[in-house]
Amino acid sequence: MFAGHFFDPAGHEITEEEFARRRDQWLPSEADRAYVRSLMAHPVLEPGHFASWIAPPPRGVNGQPIDFRYVRYNEQ
Secondary structure: OOOOOEEOOOOOEEOHHHHHHHHHHHOOOHHHHHHHHHHOOOOOOOOOOOOOOOOOOOOOHHHOOOOOOOOOOOOO
């Protein structure tokens, strides 16, 4: 129903030209994507440790402790 239509973040219909002009204000740009990739350059995989760019949660999923191992890697 809305295919081919363009909208601003508030939901107002706008022209395709207006959307193209303001797209990088509303959607992640290539520079934004590169920045996020740079943050993930050194993954943190130890239970209970968190990357420096995210805030640790107050508790784990379903009340599990913070250092609970949700995913096990095949370490060789």
